[in-house]
Amino acid sequence: MNDLPHVLELLRQALGESAVLTGQAISPRHHSDWTGHAPQCPAALLLPGSTEQVASALRLCNAAGISVVPQGGMTGLAGGAVPRANDIALSLERLRGIEEIDSASATITVRAGTTLEQIQQAANEAGFLFPLDLGARGSCQIGGNIATNAGGNAVIRYGMTRDLVLGLEVVLADGRVLNLMNKMIKNNCGYDLKQCFIGSEGTLGVITRAVLKLAPQPAEQTTLLCALPDYASAVALLRKVQREVGTPQAYELMWQDFFRLGVSWLETPVAPMPDDYPLYVLFDTAAPREQLERCLEAAMAEGLVSDAIFANSHAQARALWKIREATGEFPIRMVPLNFDVSLPIGQIGDFADLCRQRLDQRWPGNHSVYFGHIGDSNLHLTVDCRSLPVPTPLLEVEELVYTAVGELGGSVSAEHGIGLLKREFLHHSVGPEALHAMRQLKDSFDPKGILNPGKIFESQPVYTGMAR
Ligand code: FAD
Secondary structure, three states, X not given: OOOHHHHHHHHHHHHOHHHEEOHHHOOHHHOOOOOOOOOOOOOEEEXXXXXXXXXXXXXXXXXXXXXXXXXXXXXXXXXXXXXXXXXXXXXXXXXXXXXXXXXXXXXXXXXXXXXXXXXXXXXXXXXXXXXXXXXXXXXXXXXXHHHOOOOEOOHHHHOOHHHHEEEXXXXXXXXXXXXXXXXXXXXXXXXXXXXXXXXXXXXXOEEEEEXXXXXXXXXOOEEEEEEEOOHHHHHHHHHHHHHHOOXXXXXXXXEHHHHHHHHHOOOOOOOOOOOOOOEEEEEEEOOOXXXXXXXXXXXXXXXXXXXXXXXXXXXXXXXHHHHHHHXXXXXXXXXXXXEEEEOOHHHHHHHHHHHHHHHHHHOOOXXXXXXXXXXXXXXXXXXXXXXXXXXXXXXXXXXXXXXHHHHOOOEOOOOOOOOOOOHHHHHHOOOHHHHHHHHHHHHHHOOOOOEOOOOOOOOOOOOOOOOO
């Protein structure tokens, strides 16, 4: 870091004065991500406006052994974009814009700093759907979505971000530009290198451009709320719906405690149906109403569904979704400790029971709620820290939950990534051989370890001019 003033001077020459900020000129929003974890002003903030500038910046930092933290919209929920005092943050916000919509290929080509919402709007105006969707759509950038392999609301129908990326442009730590741009569905030319960078949380390369798949705009949606007798019925209903009317656009399961909480937080807290059923599922589908009604009648006759209501208007559909969107109120109404885990779909009910039982045994009277995108094998659970002893045994709660995830063969991160916050728990889901192979991959793309050190894995010493 002795070289820092000299390197900053070289960076100013390469990127321009206004693209290299230090000290108070760096907005606090670059100090931490959405989690607010360990905020820290980086040694400098770079704002490159082209792939060439990203390449120059990385080449200079790599040569000097200065670590670089790629930053997108800073909406991450794992601490992946949080810098340390000696890091240089590299924000992609000036590298934005739609380059092309190709209607024949049904693709959109974008720069990494483009927000998800801008891409959705551009696709919409061209008569397509870009199906990735999540609450942070207005701020998160597609580069961040790709780097975290984001999930969101429509994974059950369209897949994760990984399933929507056809091509990438990536700058490696030493400044080499990998052109992996591609519009073709079928392309088996050796290793599919782009997959390495999707979900790599800025540790293997900086994503600068992408080619994304577009989908046809869906027909009018119907929204339904069903009460269910047990978890097995939730899975059986999902498979029945998929068989008879097609895969829904969303399939959101709420355990009774979550449903009650969501209803109690409504402006007018009136439950759309009795609140004493064990589980509720809210789903959106583009299937014709008559076909759906027939499927549902049969499901009720089979005992899979205890009660159901259709939303008869857009306003009613919004009102039902408000219950599920209670999660947006968590930071205001409780002190939430949120978990984003995944398990084989058949095990999610058992996992929820096991977790609740162990939490209750350890901290009687604690309050936890369960909900999730179960069609994607994804369960969220939130423990209200106000119901735990003081000082809050955060690590112990996390260890309890992630141990149960590991025992049932699940993943400690369904969609938010590992970042800083889940590093210590990665071993519950990834064995030592796989971890070793991940480190080897990291070493081959970033031998000096300058890209986002300390994220995903325990911190490795950053290159200091000595061979490792
Ligand atoms: P950042 O937070 O800036 O960075 C995230 C990671 O990506 C960091 O490791 C960073 O180093 C790396 N990175 C960023 N840009 C690049 C780049 N161009 N090249 C290389 N690495 C890069 N996530 C979900 O998966 N599903 C959800 O449903 C969901 N809902 C959310 C709702 C809200 C209200 C909020 C605040 C967050 C939500 N998230 C969700 C989490 C978050 O929005 C996603 O992780 C998102 O993909 C992060 O994008 P970002 O641009 O903000 O990335």
